[in-house]
Amino acid sequence: MRAMTRTIGAQLDRLRVAPEELVETGLVLLGRWLLRVVPGLLGVALFLGLWHLGHLSYGQFILPSPVQTLQAILRVLSSAEGWGLITATIARVAMALTTAVMVGVGLGLAAGYVTFLRRMFAPLATILLGMPATAWVILTMIWFGPSHGSIMFTITLVTTPMLYLGTVDAVLTRDRKLEDMAAAFGARAWQRFTRVALRQILATLAPVSGITLALGFKVAIMAELVANVAGLGGALARARANMDIDMALAYVALTVAALLAVEYGMIRPFQRRVGQWKRGGAL
C-alpha cells in the first residue's frame, strides 16, 4: 500500500510543472486560438462594414443598417408568430428531407449494387436533377394549389436526385478490397455490408448531406415565397408586398441562422461521426 502511494507520489511529481512554464504554454495556446479565430472575425467585420457603407450611401429605405436589422430580428424573435414561422419552415424542410433520404439513399443503395437498376434510373435522375426548382414550384402549385403539401413535394423532388446520385457514387467508389478482407475472416454478406461497406458509403455521403440541407432550405424559402404559404418565405413575400425592407432583411438573416443552426446542430456532428476518418482533422 505504502509502495503504491509512493509510486503515485512520484508520478505526480513528474506531472508537476513550473508555473512560468504553464503561463508560457497558456500564451502559446492563446496565440494559436487567436490565429484561428481572428481571420474569421475580420471577415465578419468586413462584411458588416460593407453593409453599413451601403446603408450610408443608399439610405434606410433601400438598405437598413445592420443594427436596424438586428432590432427587426429581435422583434420577430420576441413574438410567438415569428417563432411559428421559423418552426413551420424548419419542420417542412425536416419532413421533406427525411422523405428524400429514405427514397434517395434507399434507391441509391439498391442501384449502387444492382447494375440493372442503375441503368434504369440513370435517365430519370438526370432529368430530375436538371429540372429547375422553380419549375417544380409552378407545377406543384397547379397540381396541389399553394399548400403545405406542394412545398414539401418541391423540396423532396429537388433533393432526392442529389442524394440518389451521391449514394450511387458512394457505393461504387468504396474500397471493395476491405470487403474481401472481411470475407477472408468469415464475414457473411450482411456483415460485409453493415460493417465495412456502409461505413465507407456514409463517409462519402457526409459532405453531400450538408449541400442537400442547404439546398432544401433555399428551395423551401423560394417555394414558400412563390406560394405565399406561412413560413419564413411567406413572411418574406409579405414584407416585400408592404415594402418593409427592415423585416425582409430580418427574415433573410433568420433563414440563414436557421440553416446554420441545423447545420451545426445536426449535420456537422453527423459528418464528424461518420466521415472524420476519411478527412483526418479537416472537419
Add this chain to the structure above:
Amino acid sequence: MSGLALVSINHVYNGRSVLRDVSLLTQPGEVVALVGPSGSGKSTLAAIAADVLTPDSGRILRSYRRHGMVFQQSRLLPWESARGNIAFPLVLDGMARADAFERAAEVAAAVALLPSDLEKMPDQLSGGMRARVAIARALAVAPDFLIFDEPFAALDPALRRRMQDLVIHLSATFEFGGLFITHDLTEAARIADRIAVLDRKGEGILGSLKPEGRPGTRSEAAIYAFVQHETATNPLLADLMNVDERALTYDDACDTSGPRRCC
C-alpha cells in the same frame, strides 16, 4: 491436421482464364511459399484458398480448424484504431467488444506492438507497423493456418527482413502452417519449408523446390547461395523475373496515400 489441398482449380475472370488446373497440397504444419511473376494468378489462388472467391471448378479441402489472412497493403479498416482492426475478426465472430479488445492486446504483444500503438489510426502508422497490425489481426482468431498474400512487398528491404523473421518466429511459436505468396525468391527461401512455382499464365504448378533445413535455421549465406544457384540453373524459375506489366492488378498499383488508399 492443419493442411490445405487445392485440387484442379480453374478460374476465369470475364472470359479470361486466370488459373487452369492448379493443384497444391500443403502438409500439416508446413509453410509453403508460392512464387510466380506478377499477374500469374497468385492473389486469385489466395482468395480461393481463403474462401473469398469460389473457383469456377476444382475442389478445396481444408483440414485445418480456422485460417487467418494477411494481405498486400495490409487492408486495415481506416476508421478503426489498430486495436479495433485487430479485434475486427473477433467482433465479426460475435465476441463482445470488451473481450475482443482484451484479446487484441494479447496478440498485439506477440507482434511487438506497444499499448500506445494500439490507439493509433492506420494513417498514423508506418508501413511496418501496419504490417504488424495486419499480422496481429490474422493471429487474433487463433488460426492453425495462415495465408499471406505478398504482405511485405511494399516495405523497404531492412524492414522486410525484420517482418520475415517475425513470421518465422510466430509460425514456430503458434505452430501454424500456411501459404505464403510472394514474388521474391529470397523471401520464399527464408520463410518456407517448400517453394511451389506457379506458371506465368496460371497454367498449373510447375514444380517445387526445397531449400535445406527448416525456416529459421538457414543461414543468410545458405539462402543467398540457394537463390543464386536456383535462379541461374533452375528452368522452373525462368519466368519469375519476367513481369508482364499489362497483367498487373490494382493490388500492385495500389497507392497507400492516394484517394483509393487501402492501408
